Amino acid sequence: xxxxxxxxxxxxxxxxxxxxxxxxxxxxxxxxxxxxxxxxxxxxxxxxxxxxxxxxxxxxxxxxxxxxxxxxxxxxxxxxxxxxxxxxxxxxxxxxxxxxxxxxxxxxxxxxxxxxxxxxxxxxxxxxxxxxxxxxxxxxxxxxxxxxxxxxxxxxxxxxxxxxxxxxxxxxxxxxxxxxxxxxxxxxxxxxxxxxxxxxxxxxxx
Amino acid sequence: xxxxxxxxxxxxxxxxxxxxxxxxxxxxxxxxxxxxxxxxxxxxxxxxxxxxxxxxxxxxxxxxxxxxxxxxxxxxxxxxxxxxxxxxxxxxxxxxxxxxxxxxxxxxxxxxxxxxxxxxxxxxxxxxxxxxxxxxxxxxxxxxxxxxxxxxxxxxxxxxxxxxxxxxxxxxxxxxxxxx
Numbered sequence: 550x551x552x553x554x555x556x557x558x559x560x561x562x563x564x565x566x567x568x569x570x571x572x573x574x575x576x577x578x579x580x581x582x583x584x585x586x587x588x589x590x591x592x593x594x595x596x597x598x599x600x601x602x603x604x605x606x607x608x609x610x611x612x613x614x615x616x617x618x619x620x621x622x623x624x625x626x627x628x629x630x631x632x633x634x635x636x637x638x639x640x641x642x643x644x645x646x647x648x649x650x651x652x653x654x655x656x657x658x659x660x661x662x663x664x665x666x667x668x669x670x671x672x673x674x675x676x677x678x679x680x681x682x683x684x685x686x687x688x689x690x691x692x693x694x695x696x697x698x699x700x701x702x703x704x705x706x707x708x709x710x711x712x713x714x715x716x717x718x719x720x721x722x723x724x725x726x727x728x729x730x731x732x733x734x735x736x737x738x739x740x741x742x743x744x745x746x747x748x749x750x751x752x753x754x755x
Numbered sequence: 756x757x758x759x760x761x762x763x764x765x766x767x768x769x770x771x772x773x774x775x776x777x778x779x780x781x782x783x784x785x786x787x788x789x790x791x792x793x794x795x796x797x798x799x800x801x802x803x804x805x806x807x808x809x810x811x812x813x814x815x816x817x818x819x820x821x822x823x824x825x826x827x828x829x830x831x832x833x834x835x836x837x838x839x840x841x842x843x844x845x846x847x848x849x850x851x852x853x854x855x856x857x858x859x860x861x862x863x864x865x866x867x868x869x870x871x872x873x874x875x876x877x878x879x880x881x882x883x884x885x886x887x888x889x890x891x892x893x894x895x896x897x898x899x900x901x902x903x904x905x906x907x908x909x910x911x912x913x914x915x916x917x918x919x920x921x922x923x924x925x926x927x928x929x930x931x932x933x934x935x
Binding site (some may be wrong): 639644713 | 769772784854904909912913916917920923924925927928929
């Protein structure tokens with residue numbers, strides 16, 4: 550584990566530029582409510598599904614940010630754990646397995662992850678994994694329940710997972726600025742903003 | 756008439772595509788993780804694989820969705836426990852392996868087949884997919900283990916996890932009307 554910490558390379562300017570581009574791409578989408586209505590099957594539909602709900606966007610970016618904050622191996626383990634467990638949650642949603650308080654769970658994910666970043670909480674890896682894993686089930690279940698019936702399974706799934714993964718990478722990309730002067734404060738402020746947004750989702754303000 | 760009950764059945768092409776993605780994804784993920792210590796790995800790994808496969812079949816035959824959900828939560832806690840046991844780099848192996856075999860068990864029931872004739876299709880399918888997972892594991896390990904830079908290894912792991920997630924969703928789509 551320590552070896553991994555030592556050998557993680559510096560993030561190049563190209564990667565940072567790509568991160569900024571990705572950020573602009575996601576911010577360019579209008580803030581639709583996360584209903585899944587009007588979506589038809591296919592890659593585009595699957596790709597838009599996680600992106601169109603700000604509650605999902607905030608939480609997924611927060612996962613990447615927190616991972617970057619915790620450094621290796623969390624920086625890559627959390628973004629690996631999230632899509633895999635989210636897919637399981639999605640599978641449960643697709644088959645109609647009941648899960649209570651899904652929307653509250655999703656809103657709480659933004660609140661808790663945002664606060665963890667804002668207060669710079671250095672959680673042990675196992676605890677971080679469990680927290681992220683449990684929230685991933687809620688997010689996956691919400692997506693799985695709302696999947697359009699006429700979806701092309703393969704292209705929809707590819708778009709869905711890809712968008713989720715790219716949001717994590719966006720969070721990681723933003724998180725690497727921790728190493729810069731003032732970067733740590735900037736990242737903690739981002740965490741606070743995510744937590745605030747989470748409270749907004751929780752109380753129906755946003 | 757008796758022969759009608761001895762049809763082996765078949766694995767639909769769409770399911771096959773999902774299973775192959777699952778195999779490749781799992782292989783890419785496993786190939787870049789450190790192996791468990793042999794003393795812990797062999798027995799624990801075998802038990803996990805068998806329990807995954809058994810529970811996959813069990814879910815396909817008997818369980819309803821709510822029980823599946825309980826399993827998912829249990830899995831989350833188990834993976835946390837594995838990490839707590841100082842398996843920080845390796846806990847993904849038992850977790851992902853369990854998931855693979857659960858999904859393979861769930862999706863390896865042939866359409867239109869009847870037991871025991873269908874057992875040959877199930878067996879051939881699972882053996883083929885295990886070979887695929889093994890091949891992808893070996894290839895990804897061989898391709899990245901000499902590299903000093905960690906990012907390619909991390910990238911392969913992330914790609915593997917994405918493929919695994921896509922495959923799980925695809926297979927659920929395909930089986931949602933049949934199994935659940």
